Each structure stands twice: as C-alpha cells, then as structure tokens.
Amino acid sequence: MSYVVTAATGQVGSAVVNYLLSQSVSVRAVIRSESRSEYFTSRNIEVAIADLTNADALTKAFQGAKAVFAMNPPVYETSDMNTAAMKVSNALAAAIQAAQVPRVVILSSVGAEKSSGTGNILTTHILEETLKGTAPQIVIIRCAWFMENWFKSVSAVKLGQSPVLGSMLQKLERKIPQVATDDIGRVAAEYMTKPAQAVDRMIIVELEGPEPYSPNDVAQIVSKALGKNIHAAAMTEEMIRGLFGKVGWPKETVDNWIEMVQGFDNDTICWTTNGNVTREKGTRTLDEVLGKVLSEK
Template sequence: MNPPAYTDPNLQAAAVKVSQALASAIKAAKVERVVVLSSVGAERSSKTGNILTAHTLEEALKGTAPQVVMVRAASFMENWNNAISAVKSGQSPVLGSTLQKLDRKIPHVGTNDIGRVVAEYMTKPSSEVNKLVIIELEGPQDYSPNDVAKVVSDALGKTVPAAAMTEEMIHDLFNKLGFPKTNIDNYIEMVRGFDDNTIRWTTGENVIRIKGKLTLADVLNKDLY
C-alpha cells in the first residue's frame, strides 16, 4: 500500500517515487505474488483527487510479479471516527461530513474486512489466482452521511444530525493539520468525485466484487459505547 503523504508539498510526486521504489524492489526480490491495497476509482487517471495516488501505484505494480492482485477498497468506515469523536467529546453537536450530499449512499467497508480479504489472497494456492486480479471490496450495504448519523444517534441515545462542511471549513481544518493547500484541493476534488459519481465502481474491467461481513454499526459501535 502507499499511504498518501498528506503533508508532503507534492503528494502525487511522492506517490510516484514510492510506487517506483516498490516496483523495483518487487522485481529485484522476484516476488511471486503481490497483493496491493488500492481504492475505488483507481482505474481513473484524473478527477479523483487523492485517489490518483492509488492509480499511480496500480500502474507501477502491474506486471512486477507473476501474480498481481489489486484490492480496490470502498471508503473506510473508520474514516468517520474523527467526526464521531468530536460529537462524543462535546466539541460538535452535529456529525461533520465532508461529503456534501447527505442522502447519497456510497460504498463503505471496514478495515478488518480489508485485512481478511488481503490475507485470503496472499495465501490462496497459485492455481486459484490469475496473472492480474482486480477486486472491488465493499461492505454489506452502502451508507450515506445521514445513515452514519443514525448509527451514531442510536448508539448515543440522542439525535445527532449530519451536517455538510463547506469547502472553506475543510480548508481550515486540514490547514490546521499541516496539509499544503494543493493537497487540500486534491482532497476536495476527491469529495466532489464521490458526490457526483465520478468515483464509483469500475467500468468494464474484469473484476471480482466481494462484499465484506461488517456493517457500519459493527465497526463504529465499538468506539461509541
């Protein structure tokens, strides 16, 4: 995997450097199988913001080993934890959402499901894995910000509405965390991509769709109670 270097002045250049280094190391070590944690939208080469780093990683690692498995994960359920923490601590009466369309459902997946699927494909017999495998991994159902707010409200025993953050608020938040403006703009482009369906499951590639086992409540409730 290639965790985005959010505080690097050039996020994409950093992704290219890391991806090329990984590709060289895999080839030099003659690795038999590579399992890559990627992202929904990674097949696109533009208009995906930070997810472009996953596209870069995929392109660099294709063909580096006899078997390459790309696990394109949906939005992590755990990405909501910071917004939930703000509610639990009393810092916010609402569940802040960078996604603007509060009723729009998008695929989510729990990180434990990601780990399980990655482990399965790392240990499968070679006869069961093709030269290139592309997996789309999502949870049992899609969720909107309002759905997340409902899970939080049920767990806390009070109504916690979802509220969309403005782009100015997003800039201010990530600026305080030390993100360069270019990387914040990339993040906002990614959010827009989810909102307008630019970032979605794939378009004609031969993929394996896998549904995880964990619901949003399964994942978030351990931090809510």
C-alpha cells in the same frame, strides 16, 4: 518463506498481519523504525526495517517472500503527493522484480482506474500502473470509502465538541459503498495465501461492505448509540480547508482531498462496469466499526 506486509503499523497493514497470523503462517513486517520492532517480535513476527522509497532495503525485505502486500501510505504533509507516490511505487516495483516475488497484493481504491479528477486517489492509480507486470501474479484490491473515515466526526459529537455530525460528503441522503479496514485486511490475507493455481495472472477486486451508507445513516447510528437525536450537516469547503489547515496540510494536499470528496459526490469516483473485475463484500457493518469509538469510555 514468509508473507511480507509493508506499512505493517498502519490500520490496513496491521489488519493484514493479524489475519495472516490467524492462518499460522510465517509473517514478515516491513516497518520504517526499529522503535516498533518489539511489538512485532513479541508476536513471533519477523521484522524488516525499510523506508518505502529505498529499493535496496525493500529488496532485502522481500527476499524469499511467498507474497507481498504492497501499499502507498498517504503523505498528507507533502505538497506533491503524486511525486511522493511515484517514488514509493518505483521503489516497490524495483524491489519486487529484484527479489523475484511470485505474488503481489496491492491496496488500491475505488476510482483508481482513472488518471484524473480523483484527487489523492490518483496516488493509487500511480501505484497500480507502476506495479502491473512486476510479478507473475498481481492482485489489486480497490476499496470503497473507509468506514473509519467517520471516526473524527463521530468522536467530535460524542465528546460534545460538535452538536452535529460533520460530513465532507455533501449529499447527506446519498448512500455510497463503504468498507471496514478489518475486512480489507482479511481479504488481502486470503489472496496472499491462496494456492498458486487459484490465482490468475491479474485479478482486480472491488471491495465494499455488506451495504452502502449515507451521512444520514451515520447520524442515525450515532443517535441510537448516544440516546439523542444527532443530525448530519454538510461541511463547507471553507470549513474543510480550515480543519486540515490546523493540522498542517499544504494547500495542494487539501485541494486533492476536496477533489476526491467531490468525485464521490458527483460519481466520478464509483465502481466500474468492467466484467473482468470481481466484486466482493465484507462482513463488518458500520454499526460495528463505529461501535469502537462510541463505546470508548
């Protein structure tokens, strides 16, 4: 029996795979294209080819699974992310039930308990609601703002493309919880491999890093690494729309992204006060994560 990881080529999926391998367990990677197969097979990882909207292919991929890591990779190129999320969620739900998967660990987000006002985080709400009850044990990992979201802004400063650290978050001094994808992968792998008696029927985890950070904190980290003063600057909505328009995002998708960022700024998107929710902290600091970009030659 294997531990199955969907979207195994992505940032989080690959981190889950790596941590499962470190536990010396059998791993099956679900990927869309055979072109990436060799990367996994060379590491003694079984490969299953399946589109995440294909319930039949996913059912085959999930057969004999001890646990499945399920997520909905964002499709920013579509004008209707919610419909796309529903297609993936329905296919995952059908496959989990058909393959009788005993445990599912779901990648979700802070704010996923809300059904409106969260922009593209609504796609994780759809995933959560669709997968609840599909397996005897469900673990939902709601993640804070990804530390890796800063990579492009940091790279722009490092490469001399921008004199300031552009921030979509408008409140430059306000600290919010943030988490590294490496920590997400570790925690997901841990919950996938816990003994059955150690996992309740339904667990919701709110996962954050060791401390919260503000855009100004990010600028300080960059300043220290580059040896010069870098200031954070809030991007206007027009700037954000122009940035995403250049990479081909539809207006509706950009609208969702802006609503999400505004949700973080106005506390619409924040941790719950539900006593049944478990709060966990990762170990990776923002200095460590940004070091990957800042130390590149």
